[in-house]
Amino acid sequence: MPKVSEAIRRHHQALFHTLTTQIAHLAAGRPEADPAALVTFLHTELLPHAVGEEHHLYPAIEPLLKAHGEATATMRVDHTFLEEYIRQIDHTVQKLSTAAGEERATLHHQLQRLTWQLEALLRVHLEKEERIYLPLLEQYLSAAEQQRVLEGMHAAYTASAPAEEGTKTTLDVRPLPPPQRHPLIFQTLDSLQPGESFILINDHDPKPLYYQLHHEREGQFTWEYLEQGPVVWRVRIGRTPEQKEETSCP
Numbered sequence: 001m002p003k004v005s006e007a008i009r010r011h012h013q014a015l016f017h018t019l020t021t022q023i024a025h026l027a028a029g030r031p032e033a034d035p036a037a038l039v040t041f042l043h044t045e046l047l048p049h050a051v052g053e054e055h056h057l058y059p060a061i062e063p064l065l066k067a068h069g070e071a072t073a074t075m076r077v078d079h080t081f082l083e084e085y086i087r088q089i090d091h092t093v094q095k096l097s098t099a100a101g102e103e104r105a106t107l108h109h110q111l112q113r114l115t116w117q118l119e120a121l122l123r124v125h126l127e128k129e130e131r132i133y134l135p136l137l138e139q140y141l142s143a144a145e146q147q148r149v150l151e152g153m154h155a156a157y158t159a160s161a162p163a164e165e166g167t168k169t170t171l172d173v174r175p176l177p178p179p180q181r182h183p184l185i186f187q188t189l190d191s192l193q194p195g196e197s198f199i200l201i202n203d204h205d206p207k208p209l210y211y212q213l214h215h216e217r218e219g220q221f222t223w224e225y226l227e228q229g230p231v232v233w234r235v236r237i238g239r240t241p242e243q244k245e246e247t248s249c250p
């Protein structure tokens with residue numbers, strides 16, 4: 001039975017429970033709120049726990065992580081918490097839009113707490129990336145490799161951006177095997193209403209696609225480069241408004 005890890009988990013739960021209870025008492029101005037007790041807890045429980053981990057747990061984990069673990073796994077855990085906070089904030093803001101009176105005040109308070117928690121998480125998360133990851137990137141990757149990382153992040157960002165007016169969707173064909181790309185792009189174009197468009201994301205200049213479209217859908221599509229490499233190409237491809245009925249004409 002994993003008694004040691006169980007003991008550590010239980011201790012974590014106890015630490016977190018004490019902290020959140022004390023915070024709740026203080027926030028509510030309850031008589032049992034005791035700022036001095038909070039300070040004592042922080043110094044005699046929380047800090048020694050962190051020091052103990054640095055001296056004993058982390059040195060034991062370090063080689064295990066190299067051999068069996070994934071060094072960035074802890075950062076991904078941060079991201080899942082980040083997503084969860086965003087989900088809860090969305091939900092609270094949505095409820096706030098129709099709430100009134102006491103419910104509104106409660107929701108405001110909830111929103112404030114969530115945003116502060118998100119802020120604290122984000123502050124530590126960004127600091128970890130900047131102190132630990134970026135120096136490694138600068139020291140061990142070539143300028144071109146660093147640029148590729150940046151371009152990839154940029155593409156992920158633009159791919160998740162809200163669609164512009166009339167832009168139906170984003171089609172990222174990079175993960176697809178090349179033979180599947182053109183048929184899917186044609187299918188997407190054909191599914192558009194006249195005047196609508198989608199954004200194609202590709203890992204090379206889709207010039208051959210342009211010629212194929214020009215040949216097979218002449219006058220029926222629009223083509224606008226939004227980004228032209230060197231790693232990512234983004235093209236807004238649209239369906240020409242006035243061509244809608246022509247396909248049914250003999």
Ligand SMILES: [Fe+2]
Pocket residue numbers: 012049053
């Ligand atoms: Fe811990």
Ligand SMILES: [Fe+2]
Pocket residue numbers: 079125129
């Ligand atoms: Fe991050």
